[in-house]
Amino acid sequence: MKIAVLAGDGIGPEIVAEAVKVLNALGERFELSEAKVGGAAYDAHGHPLPPETLSLARESDAILFGAVGDWKYDALERRLRPEQAILGLRRELGLFANFRPAILYPQLADASTLKPEVVSGLDILIVRELNGDVYFGQPRGLREVEDGPFKGAREGFDTMRYSEPEVRRIGRVAFEAARQRQRRVTSVDKSNVLETSQLWREVMIEVSKDYPDVELSHMYVDNAAMQLVRAPKSFDVVVTGNLFGDILSDQASMLTGSIGMLPSASLNDRKQGLYEPSHGSAPDIAGKGLANPLATILSAAMMLRYSFGRNDLAGRIEAAVERVLADGLRTADIAEAGKASVGTREMGDAVVAAL
């Protein structure tokens, strides 16, 4: 079990340290190797995803990823910015299947801005395609408008696209996941406007024929954004493209009010995966020992489940996290106003103790 540890920027190093501690406490043999990524890699090597980091990632079975980004890199040209490391890893390793659960822990129901009855028991799995769409489509760039009223003006353009096999493989992933859950898949697109979405919908219908035990429905992305506010518990698995998935998975995680709790996994077809918390690098609290390490610890659990097939170990970590929550431990982000909170390290220690 070869794991690349890419802690990154901001709170990345602190939260990853706790996840590593938890992994080491399992009594298994992991081969862990660290490398720099994001702004930290830019500072050290002049690039957010240096060749040595990329090779390490390629050679590993899984990547434990912290977070990248800091305001101090805002002035860099885009290809050198920290977040390009994530896009690069996704592309180079073919990590096309992103799993983003939005789960509301019963102990944290109050943290949500939504009414408890609307979100209590929330458990959505967003399956986002991560290698295609307008994120990577070519051509893209700047050009001159060729005709019409704005002829000659500068225009920015990008290509949105999906091919049949790309939709099919993410569709399969979503249907398989639904079989482990409530057997309902909502495919989100904008097929009333986009050609890309028309193909998307067509292929999803085709894929669904191999899963007669799973119910497929379709929803336009604008309606999905509404239903996530109105009746979020009506969803089971949501499958969608890269761009819509970016928006909806963030919206869904914020419904819980505790994004510091939410892990994510990005997998390729060899079960190689990148595991990272759903939240960002929070440079404002970096280095202060305040960050919540649970999303990263739960990401390590996802790694054990998805890349190493070790449901037993994943389950142990998840149970330990539930236990520390039940015991009332809270980092500042999930603490009730006025109540005491613990730091990053104490939280990690508590999970280790609960193991």
Add this chain to the structure above:
Amino acid sequence: MKIAVLAGDGIGPEIVAEAVKVLNALGERFELSEAKVGGAAYDAHGHPLPPETLSLARESDAILFGAVGDWKYDALERRLRPEQAILGLRRELGLFANFRPAILYPQLADASTLKPEVVSGLDILIVRELNGDVYFGQPRGLREVEDGPFKGAREGFDTMRYSEPEVRRIGRVAFEAARQRQRRVTSVDKSNVLETSQLWREVMIEVSKDYPDVELSHMYVDNAAMQLVRAPKSFDVVVTGNLFGDILSDQASMLTGSIGMLPSASLNDRKQGLYEPSHGSAPDIAGKGLANPLATILSAAMMLRYSFGRNDLAGRIEAAVERVLADGLRTADIAEAGKASVGTREMGDAVVAAL
């Protein structure tokens, strides 16, 4: 004041009838002409936006629009579907500036799925560009993948695009609107990934120089979807492109829990405008006299304000609507569970009486 009345499908005719009643009660001279649009136009003339409807719209100063769409048209090829009428009107009349307020009426605070303290007093104006982006970009369609691992496979594709003058004109609209409000504009893009968004952001910064009294900030679309859940009251004016605006404006309106209350306006540079409720055609309750006509009535008020410069008349309608709400009148969609509700016509009559 020449107004094209396009009632459309589903609840369209019922709600538009009430708005017309309110307009007629103002004691002004409006020249109203009706035409079919959407599914109703397809049934009558074989096209959702027949030439006669389009010419009427062109020749009018404003369009009072109901809603279009019904499941029974789902099997039609896309170019004949009801919603193509909206896209056609936007394009043909150059209606590039869409105003979508998300306002929570204090009387209806309970209707929201969000906690009252999070949404009470909510008043966001979303300014959505409506003539560009991936909605209309060329080329688009189906083709074969040219190389890479999916070579030869069928792919759907669309072109996302914005030119400088297009961004500039919607930017101006947003900054002007902010001057009538809290003087804060949040421009939403995805400039960490998209070339189109990079140009968008650049031009917004340029436009902002003409509005030193208005504060401009930038937000990625995924973050905007999160902040709308976490702290919706932190926004004043949001300006964004066609696709992101589609998603975020619907999300924002659902935050109020009373989308039956929310009007919208779509304007071109000659102040010609299309005015329609933010909600859809609700075929499930069509013809039953249950629909809430207030969003359409408030759309008529927007028409008086934006296309006819009659703030006085707009204000009268808005005050009348506030009054009926204060009097406790509720259609079913905004009634508290177990409380009595009134029908479409009674609500319209009450607004007329309150005038």
